[in-house]
Every structure is written in structure tokens, then in C-alpha cells.
Amino acid sequence: xxxxxxxxxxxxxxxxxxxxxxxxxxxxxxxxxxxxxxxxxxxxxxxxxxxxxxxxxxxxxxxxxxxxxxxxxxxxxxxxxxxxxxxxxxxxxxxxxxxxxxxxxxxxxxxxxxxxxxxxxxxxxxxxxxxxxxxxxxxxxxxxxxxxxx
Amino acid sequence: xxxxxxxxxxxxxxxxxxxxxxxxxxxxxxxxxxxxxxxxxxxxxxxxxxxxxxxxxxxxxxxxxxxxxxxxxxxxxxxxxxx
Numbered sequence: 167x168x169x170x171x172x173x174x175x176x177x178x179x180x181x182x183x184x185x186x187x188x189x190x191x192x193x194x195x196x197x198x199x200x201x202x203x204x205x206x207x208x209x210x211x212x213x214x215x216x217x218x219x220x221x222x223x224x225x226x227x228x229x230x231x232x233x234x235x236x237x238x239x240x241x242x243x244x245x246x247x248x249x250x251x252x253x254x255x256x257x258x259x260x261x262x263x264x265x266x267x268x269x270x271x272x273x274x275x276x277x278x279x280x281x282x283x284x285x286x287x288x289x290x291x292x293x294x295x296x297x298x299x300x301x302x303x304x305x306x307x308x309x310x311x312x313x314x315x316x
Numbered sequence: 317x318x319x320x321x322x323x324x325x326x327x328x329x330x331x332x333x334x335x336x337x338x339x340x341x342x343x344x345x346x347x348x349x350x351x352x353x354x355x356x357x358x359x360x361x362x363x364x365x366x367x368x369x370x371x372x373x374x375x376x377x378x379x380x381x382x383x384x385x386x387x388x389x390x391x392x393x394x395x396x397x398x399x
Contacts, residue, residue: 200399216398217322217323218398219320219322219372219375219391219393221375222372222375222376222391225375225376247398247399258399259398259399279399282398282399283396283397283398283399284395284396285377285396286396286398286399287322287372287391287393287396287398288396288397288398288399289322289323289393289394289396289397289398290397290398291323300323300324300394300397301397302394302395302397303394303395303396303397304397307397307399
């Protein structure tokens with residue numbers, strides 16, 4: 167079980183390969199890779215900056231990961247989340263889950279990214295041709311997090 | 317008490333963090349928000365609208381009726397938008 171909050175980029179393929187090899191009990195590995203898009207709600211995005219609350223971020227992600235382990239039989243999991251300024255196409259977040267069977271790996275991966283988006287203290291601002299604005303929380307993200315209960 | 321400001325709260329109040337003595341009459345998050353709003357300038361601008369304020373005390377999410385004491389770390393931020 168690994169949580170990393172970092173400015174630097176990561177090698178998603180190498181991370182997935184490492185988790186795939188943790189145990190021969192692992193029968194399925196799921197991953198979610200989040201990238202910076204070049205278009206927002208209303209305009210083009212030229213760059214995005216992510217800030218976070220050092221200390222609380224690590225605590226919240228540890229709680230979310232512990233919750234996933236309570237709910238699903240995971241052999242391993244990984245959350246990497248970057249902070250700093252990024253341009254379209256750059257990697258922001260990687261979630262990987264490994265389990266004996268695919269259902270647990272799929273569900274736990276979706277749960278981790280859904281809860282991370284609404285419970286981990288990260289904030290995005292977007293640079294557009296019209297200026298820089300803070301991204302507002304989306305009702306769809308709240309609904310996605312709430313479907314997993316409390 | 318340490319107060320941390322994130323995202324647009326930091327920009328409006330023009331400060332990332334500060335150490336203050338617990339002001340007289342401040343017993344919970346609500347009364348701290350009243351005190352901050354009354355400071356004027358960017359603080360008033362940042363804290364007048366309470367609808368989108370989220371708060372953590374000692375790095376745990378709390379509601380506005382959470383009690384405060386000297387030495388607490390209080391953080392103000394908007395709803396989270398990571399991932």
C-alpha cells in the first residue's frame with residue numbers, strides 16, 4: 167500500500183508492473199491515470215496548477231485507502247498525486263489496485279478516485295486565454311463519491 | 317493558533333498562513349469566521365460568503381460549530397477539486 171504526493175512525474179507502466187508482481191495471488195490489476203485536458207467547461211485550457219494541504223493530504227489519502235482495504239480484498243494499492251503547474255497531456259494522478267479477482271480491483275480503483283476527488287485537499291486552477299480561474303467542485307463528482315456511501 | 321488559507325481564500329486575504337492569539341470571544345469556527353470577516357479588506361471579501369467555505373481543525377474536516385482552542389491549526393479552503 168503506497169501513497170505518494172509529489173511534484174515530479176511518474177512512470178505509470180513501471181508502477182503497474184511493480185504492483186502486478188507483488189504476489190502470485192494477484193489475478194487482476196486495475197489502474198486509473200488522470201491527465202490534464204486541453205478544454206474546460208467554457209474555454210481552452212493552456213495550463214493547470216494543483217495545490218494541496220501538506221499533512222492533511224497524506225492523512226486523508228491514508229484514510230481513503232484504509233477504507234478501500236476494509237471494503238475489498240486488495241493485495242496492493244497505489245495512489246500517486248502530483249502538485250504544481252502542468253500543461254495539457256501531463257499526468258496528474260495514478261490509482262492502481264491489485265486483487266485476486268477483477269471485480270474487487272475495478273470497484274476499489276473507482277472508489278479510490280471518486281473519494282479522492284472530493285475528500286483529499288487538492289485544488290485546481292486553470293489558465294485559459296481569458297485568465298486564470300479556480301475550478302469549482304462539480305455536482306457529478308459529489309454524486310460519484312456519494313454512491314459509495316459513508 | 318495557526319491559520320492556513322488555501323486557493324482563493326489565500327488570494328483574497330493575501331496571506332498563506334499566520335499565527336494569532338485566540339481572539340477574545342472566539343470559541344468555535346463560526347465565531348472565528350465572524351472575527352476574520354470583521355478584519356476588513358481582503359478578509360471581509362474572502363469570508364463574507366460562507367456557502368463555499370470548508371474548514372479543517374488540526375487537519376480533520378469539521379463543521380462550523382467545532383470548538384477551537386489556542387494551539388489549534390485551522391485551515392480554510394473551498395470544496396476540493398483534485399484527481
